Amino acid sequence: MVDNGFLRLHEVRIPRTNMLMRFAQVDRDGNFSKPPHDKIGYGTMVYVRSTIIGGAGKYLAYVITIAIRYSIVRRQFPPNSNPKGAEVQIIDYLTQQHKLFPYLAATYVMHFAGLQVMRMYHDNLKRISQGDMSQMAELHAVTAGLKSLTTEISIEGIEIARKSLGGHGFSKFSGVIDVLVDWIPSQTYEGENTVLYLQVASHIVKLMFGRKSQSLAPSSGFSYLFSQNDSKISPESTSKDFNQLGFLLSCFQHRSRFVIESVCAEFSSIMKSGKTFEETYNDLAVDLVRMAKCHSLYVLLAEFMKAIEQISDQQIRGMMADLFSMFACFMMERDAGDFLEDGFLSSAQIQLCRRTGRRLLRKIRPQALVLVDAWDFPDYLLNSALGAHDGHVYENLYKWAKKSPLNESDVADGVKQYLLPLMKKGQEKCGIQGIRARL
Amino acid sequence: MVDNGFLRLHEVRIPRTNMLMRFAQVDRDGNFSKPPHDKIGYGTMVYVRSTIIGGAGKYLAYVITIAIRYSIVRRQFPPNSNPKGAEVQIIDYLTQQHKLFPYLAATYVMHFAGLQVMRMYHDNLKRISQGDMSQMAELHAVTAGLKSLTTEISIEGIEIARKSLGGHGFSKFSGVIDVLVDWIPSQTYEGENTVLYLQVASHIVKLMFGRKSQSLAPSSGFSYLFSQNDSKISPESTSKDFNQLGFLLSCFQHRSRFVIESVCAEFSSIMKSGKTFEETYNDLAVDLVRMAKCHSLYVLLAEFMKAIEQISDQQIRGMMADLFSMFACFMMERDAGDFLEDGFLSSAQIQLCRRTGRRLLRKIRPQALVLVDAWDFPDYLLNSALGAHDGHVYENLYKWAKKSPLNESDVADGVKQYLLPLMKKGQEKCGIQGIRARL
Numbered sequence: 001m002v003d004n005g006f007l008r009l010h011e012v013r014i015p016r017t018n019m020l021m022r023f024a025q026v027d028r029d030g031n032f033s034k035p036p037h038d039k040i041g042y043g044t045m046v047y048v049r050s051t052i053i054g055g056a057g058k059y060l061a062y063v064i065t066i067a068i069r070y071s072i073v074r075r076q077f078p079p080n081s082n083p084k085g086a087e088v089q090i091i092d093y094l095t096q097q098h099k100l101f102p103y104l105a106a107t108y109v110m111h112f113a114g115l116q117v118m119r120m121y122h123d124n125l126k127r128i129s130q131g132d133m134s135q136m137a138e139l140h141a142v143t144a145g146l147k148s149l150t151t152e153i154s155i156e157g158i159e160i161a162r163k164s165l166g167g168h169g170f171s172k173f174s175g176v177i178d179v180l181v182d183w184i185p186s187q188t189y190e191g192e193n194t195v196l197y198l199q200v201a202s203h204i205v206k207l208m209f210g211r212k213s214q215s216l217a218p219s220s221g222f223s224y225l226f227s228q229n230d231s232k233i234s235p236e237s238t239s240k241d242f243n244q245l246g247f248l249l250s251c252f253q254h255r256s257r258f259v260i261e262s263v264c265a266e267f268s269s270i271m272k273s274g275k276t277f278e279e280t281y282n283d284l285a286v287d288l289v290r291m292a293k294c295h296s297l298y299v300l301l302a303e304f305m306k307a308i309e310q311i312s313d314q315q316i317r318g319m320m321a322d323l324f325s326m327f328a329c330f331m332m333e334r335d336a337g338d339f340l341e342d343g344f345l346s347s348a349q350i351q352l353c354r355r356t357g358r359r360l361l362r363k364i365r366p367q368a369l370v371l372v373d374a375w376d377f378p379d380y381l382l383n384s385a386l387g388a389h390d391g392h393v394y395e396n397l398y399k400w401a402k403k404s405p406l407n408e409s410d411v412a413d414g415v416k417q418y419l420l421p422l423m424k425k426g427q428e429k430c431g432i433q434g435i436r437a438r439l
Numbered sequence: 440m441v442d443n444g445f446l447r448l449h450e451v452r453i454p455r456t457n458m459l460m461r462f463a464q465v466d467r468d469g470n471f472s473k474p475p476h477d478k479i480g481y482g483t484m485v486y487v488r489s490t491i492i493g494g495a496g497k498y499l500a501y502v503i504t505i506a507i508r509y510s511i512v513r514r515q516f517p518p519n520s521n522p523k524g525a526e527v528q529i530i531d532y533l534t535q536q537h538k539l540f541p542y543l544a545a546t547y548v549m550h551f552a553g554l555q556v557m558r559m560y561h562d563n564l565k566r567i568s569q570g571d572m573s574q575m576a577e578l579h580a581v582t583a584g585l586k587s588l589t590t591e592i593s594i595e596g597i598e599i600a601r602k603s604l605g606g607h608g609f610s611k612f613s614g615v616i617d618v619l620v621d622w623i624p625s626q627t628y629e630g631e632n633t634v635l636y637l638q639v640a641s642h643i644v645k646l647m648f649g650r651k652s653q654s655l656a657p658s659s660g661f662s663y664l665f666s667q668n669d670s671k672i673s674p675e676s677t678s679k680d681f682n683q684l685g686f687l688l689s690c691f692q693h694r695s696r697f698v699i700e701s702v703c704a705e706f707s708s709i710m711k712s713g714k715t716f717e718e719t720y721n722d723l724a725v726d727l728v729r730m731a732k733c734h735s736l737y738v739l740l741a742e743f744m745k746a747i748e749q750i751s752d753q754q755i756r757g758m759m760a761d762l763f764s765m766f767a768c769f770m771m772e773r774d775a776g777d778f779l780e781d782g783f784l785s786s787a788q789i790q791l792c793r794r795t796g797r798r799l800l801r802k803i804r805p806q807a808l809v810l811v812d813a814w815d816f817p818d819y820l821l822n823s824a825l826g827a828h829d830g831h832v833y834e835n836l837y838k839w840a841k842k843s844p845l846n847e848s849d850v851a852d853g854v855k856q857y858l859l860p861l862m863k864k865g866q867e868k869c870g871i872q873g874i875r876a877r878l
Binding site: 005006079080081092093094095098099163166167169170185187188189192193194198276277278282283284285286287289333335336337338339340341342343347350354358398401406 | 444445518519520531532533534537538602605606608609624626627628631632633637715716717721722723724725726728772774775776777778779780781782786789793797837840845
């Protein structure tokens with residue numbers, strides 16, 4: 001956004017050949033020919049949105065790297081059991097883990113989901129070149145939903161991580177502010193998030209009412225909405241189940257289907273009462289966004305799970321599975337109402353989910369440093385005194401402060417010339433001697 | 440936070456009389472005498488936190504004023520039913536109302552709760568001057584919890600309102616960025632929010648286990664935890680009930696009590712398994728914060744309701760009651776899991792809550808402008824081209840842009856001298872004539 005610029009065009013003729021007409025065309029006689037598919041003009045936007053999904057993981061990872069490294073170095077309060085012992089590393093406080101680890105998990109969730117979507121994009125490009133437009137609408141819906149959801153989660157995580165640094169979170173030297181300012185517009189550009197969620201919702205509404213479902217490919221990310229396999233009540237589950245990727249994913253699938261079916265049922269009933277489609281759509285817009293979010297979260301988890309299944313190294317696969325479960329429990333706890341509302345999960349199961357989430361925080365703790373180091377960001381990129389690889393937080397802060405031009409001399413320029421005379425005049429006026437005498 | 444400054448003290452002697460010893464004292468012989476109450480040193484902090492509660496309402500109101508005025512002026516898309524008619528004011532989209540109106544309500548909730556807490560503060564000052572320290576701990580807990588909750592809600596609302604402006608939300612001319620930068624540290628200063636929530640939780644744990652409840656004044660904000668009046672299941676309710684302040688407040692009271700009792704029961708059971716108090720505290724820290732938030736939200740609503748009851752003008756009282764209900768429904772929908780978990784509310788009731796919330800958005804719509812104008816912020820304070828009182832958004836943007844020194848001349852300084860020669864050189868190198876010929 002540039003505030004101070006503006007451009008006005010008055011009686012300007014733009015040549016036909018300057019119209020960026022790759023798919024739609026206007027010929028010399030002024031005849032318009034449509035592109036081969038309605039949504040083909042979205043091609044570049046779909047590509048950029050695909051890059052944003054993984055990008056959200058990367059931007060979030062910058063800040064999570066800084067916050068986790070700092071939380072390992074920073075200590076606060078000795079334990080009661082040993083008041084003269086070393087103070088506790090703040091990363092060992094469960095509240096700090098609960099702030100950072102779900103978003104540490106989110107960096108991997110979004111990174112891998114981004115790779116999966118990029119594969120879908122290239123697969124679709126191949127199809128288009130063969131004249132097959134069948135995947136366009138679905139790809140548009142997937143990227144629109146995931147672009148919104150991942151930018152939302154990443155900005156939320158960046159701000160939570162920033163706050164986890166305490167007062168240092170205001171410091172330019174933290175390196176966090178630049179990331180935040182760089183990435184925060186991602187929620188608005190390339191399609192504003194609410195508008196994109198509504199496009200996802202429109203696609204779902206079309207599927208649910210238009211009986212387009214018959215033409216869905218079995219591989220479609222929407223086919224679960226029409227499958228017979230959805231059980232209305234989850235099986236008796238133990239705390240072990242909340243570590244099972246398949247079980248967790250099926251919960252999010254059921255929840256998305258439940259919310260979509262509820263909203264679409266209300267849609268029908270409002271239309272039957274005599275309102276137009278457009279009126280109904282606006283009446284329910286808030287719920288349409290909610291339903292698109294639920295679907296997109298399910299897709300995000302499903303894509304991450306596909307990626308995990310492709311990992312051959314058992315140890316790494318296990319770590320990724322723990323991140324999946326922790327992130328899923330975190331999101332399930334937050335939206336517990338949707339899982340409880342139709343009785344799919346019981347209150348005892350929500351408590352299991354909560355406890356599993358907390359236990360996974362403890363389990364991830366020894367891996368936290370490895371998991372951020374694996375992103376392998378060089379120090380010059382993080383540009384952070386708090387999050388440098390060497391962990392010398394306070395030495396770095398001191399070094400960086402000394403580099404300031406203001407610190408080249410012991411007393412900054414202008415103090416003797418301007419400030420001291422002013423202060424002296426002030427002291428004389430207030431009778432500073434008098435104040436001292438009173439003490 | 441100043442990045443480039445540092446101060447080192449080496450062998451500096453500080454005189455005894457410079458120790459700011461109002462309550463605690465050290466005499467000439469080095470004897471220390473304790474203050475009359477443990478928490479009396481928090482007096483100023485308690486005062487500042489009290490001002491923050493209402494302040495959160497004011498800062499949020501700056502941005503909500505800008506966003507609501509802009510959303511009334513800004514139009515986007517003609518209705519399908521009349522494609523050549525005027526475009527729709529964006530405030531008439533339900534998604535925009537759902538972003539802004541709950542936070543419009545929050546400005547009043549926090550403003551009035553702030554006034555109530557300020558009364559408590561002054562009442563307590565009087566007591567202290569009479570040697571009565573009985574309210575210190577409770578006031579500390581109330582202000583700590585509300586400081587955290589209100590700064591959290593206000594920052595959340597400011598960012599949502601900023602995003603509701605679309606691309607204009609990045610503009611310095613929006614006036615929003617300055618408010619955000621000014622207020623965002625409020626979550627960290629005067630007691631970091633998580634730490635403060637834990638202090639509230641500690642107070643509650645002491646009450647629940649220490650049987651301190653017997654000494655609670657009947658007016659105490661904690662006495663509901665020990666009352667016999669809490670019904671485990673809410674009565675059959677109709678959609679009308681979700682407009683009833685008393686009913687809504689009792690839901691939040693029950694919910695807070697349910698969460699507190701659950702967490703404290705788990706606290707007992709972990710301690711019985713052999714862990715120390717400190718270990719248990721850290722194991723449950725995330726839930727202790729959750730419990731403190733639930734209590735603080737109940738207190739916030741209770742204080743707002745007390746303020747509403749003091750309003751004699753029936754019309755204003757009705758408007759404030761609508762804001763109360765809308766805000767309560769919004770928060771209840773968000774945390775629906777807590778209300779469903781113990782069966783206090785049924786899924787049908789959560790749906791009623793959701794629908795009542797949406798209906799209240801429509802009901803508030805005609806009052807939205809009056810409700811922001813009532814804050815009566817002068818234009819120079821908002822400093823916003825988008826949110827000025829006259830509503831001339833685009834004219835203001837144009838005027839403000841023209842004021843930029845860069846726009847004093849048609850072509851900015853340096854273009855002819857530096858840029859044009861560079862561009863000419865570039866064109867020659869790339870053979871721009873060749874590119875043109877190809878088109």
